[in-house]
Amino acid sequence: MPADFSTAAIEAASAPAKGPVLPFPEPFASLMKDRIRHPLGVHFGITNFGVNLTFLPPGSISALRHFHSHQDEFVYILEGTPLLVTRAGEMPLRPGMCAGFKAGSDNAHQLRNRSDTMAVYLEIGDRTGGDVVTYPDDDIKIDKMPDGRLQVVRKDGSPCMVASSEL
Amino acid sequence: MPADFSTAAIEAASAPAKGPVLPFPEPFASLMKDRIRHPLGVHFGITNFGVNLTFLPPGSISALRHFHSHQDEFVYILEGTPLLVTRAGEMPLRPGMCAGFKAGSDNAHQLRNRSDTMAVYLEIGDRTGGDVVTYPDDDIKIDKMPDGRLQVVRKDGSPCMVASSEL
Numbered sequence: 277m278p279a280d281f282s283t284a285a286i287e288a289a290s291a292p293a294k295g296p297v298l299p300f301p302e303p304f305a306s307l308m309k310d311r312i313r314h315p316l317g318v319h320f321g322i323t324n325f326g327v328n329l330t331f332l333p334p335g336s337i338s339a340l341r342h343f344h345s346h347q348d349e350f351v352y353i354l355e356g357t358p359l360l361v362t363r364a365g366e367m368p369l370r371p372g373m374c375a376g377f378k379a380g381s382d383n384a385h386q387l388r389n390r391s392d393t394m395a396v397y398l399e400i401g402d403r404t405g406g407d408v409v410t411y412p413d414d415d416i417k418i419d420k421m422p423d424g425r426l427q428v429v430r431k432d433g434s435p436c437m438v439a440s441s442e443l
Numbered sequence: 444m445p446a447d448f449s450t451a452a453i454e455a456a457s458a459p460a461k462g463p464v465l466p467f468p469e470p471f472a473s474l475m476k477d478r479i480r481h482p483l484g485v486h487f488g489i490t491n492f493g494v495n496l497t498f499l500p501p502g503s504i505s506a507l508r509h510f511h512s513h514q515d516e517f518v519y520i521l522e523g524t525p526l527l528v529t530r531a532g533e534m535p536l537r538p539g540m541c542a543g544f545k546a547g548s549d550n551a552h553q554l555r556n557r558s559d560t561m562a563v564y565l566e567i568g569d570r571t572g573g574d575v576v577t578y579p580d581d582d583i584k585i586d587k588m589p590d591g592r593l594q595v596v597r598k599d600g601s602p603c604m605v606a607s608s609e610l
Contacts, residue, residue: 285527285534285542288519320543322515324569325492327541348489352455352565354521360452367452374494375452376487398519400567402491 288329291319298418298428300340301436307337313399325402332358332395338387340416345408349377349401351387356395358387379404384412455496458486465585465595467507468603474504480566492569499525499562505554507583512575516544516568518554523562525554546571551579 291314300308314329332338338351341361352374360367360375363383369375377385389395409418416436419429428436458481467475481496499505505518508528519541527534527542530550536542544552556562576585583603586596595603 284529284531285536285540288539288541316519316541317515317517317543320517321545321548322517322543324515324546324571325517325567327517327519327543327567329541348484348491350484350487350489350492350494352483352494362451364451369452372455373452374455374483374496376484376489376494378488379491381488398565400492400494402569404491 286316286319288316289314291316291329298426299438300416300428301438304340304414304416305438307335308339311336311338323403325400328399329354330397330399332356332387332389332397334389334392334394336389338399340411341384341386341413342409342411343377343382343384344379344401345406345410346379346404347401347407348379348404349385349399351375351400352398354396354398356389356393357391358389358395358397361386361388379407382410382412384410453483453486455483456481458483458496465593466605467583467595468605471507471581471583472605474502475506478503478505490570492567495566496521497564497566499523499554499556499564501556501559501561503556505566507578508551508553508580509576509578510544510549510551511546511568512573512577513546513571514568514574515546515571516552516566518542518567519565521563521565523556523560524558525556525562525564528553528555546574549577549579551577 293312293314310333312331316327316329353369353371355371357368357370360369362385415431416428417431418426421427430436460479460481477500479498483496484492484494520536520538522538524535524537527536529552582598583595584598585593588594597603
């Protein structure tokens with residue numbers, strides 16, 4: 277195959293998985309530790325938005341219930357029956373369903389797999405700068421440290437206890 | 444369901460389909476006339492990127508082979524076996540495969556369904572301004588008219604003959 281075939285397609289599940297972006301404290305870390313994300317867009321050099329193929333095992337959550345200030349988000353269910361959790365409650369999803377979360381809407385969302393089978397979905401989010409993520413249910417926020425890195429802290433800015441294995 | 448449930452999920456295929464964005468001349472119009480796009484992101488008020496659920500019947504193409512100057516593009520195959528056509532030739536796709544097209548890369552792309560079954564895929568593109576689409580194989584370009592609307596013209600700027608039924 278010619279070297280210039282930078283747009284050659286791939287089997288999405290073959291893309292390398294990535295670990296957690298940020299270390300969360302318990303009990304949240306355990307709810308997310310078995311979630312597996314395969315970043316897809318980055319494989320093709322895409323930078324304007326990200327696409328993950330995500331595997332959510334029984335008992336896992338996609339993230340803490342949250343909303344974004346500037347970045348839109350979208351999910352499309354490929355397999356399984358996760359729940360969409362928002363302010364309105366829990367909505368059962370199935371393959372072929374999708375949901376979108378407009379930046380700035382404070383109706384925070386989360387997927388939660390209460391079934392006994394794997395849920396698989398695509399999640400898409402853009403990379404608009406200045407984004408702030410808010411977690412209305414939990415005493416958690418994300419702060420930017422002086423060196424530019426992000427860290428998970430309590431809402432009053434105090435540090436979270438994070439197991440060293442998650443760092 | 445409460446009125447504030449703006450993030451309620453939907454069956455993607457139930458989202459209203461949209462017609463062609465721009466009228467193309469023959470022979471291109473016929474190759475695209477049976478393609479059905481269901482815009483999904485707009486249903487949720489998403490504006491930073493677009494997501495379409497697209498049905499590509501046998502004999503149809505996704506678009507003329509093209510590339511974008513500023514907008515990244517990504518496709519994920521849900522059903523069927525369309526071909527990915529790029530400078531490198533034709534690559535057969537199948538469900539679970541994906542491809543991405545970085546803005547500015549001149550390796551133009553297209554999906555073409557040469558099989559005898561429907562192909563179904565998600566296509567995602569961001570909305571970065573100033574985008575220009577280039578069609579290297581065909582005597583086609585898209586011009587902005589004085590009133591801001593876009594139209595398909597020949598590369599020398601002369602008009603295309605477009606059947607009135609497509610207007």
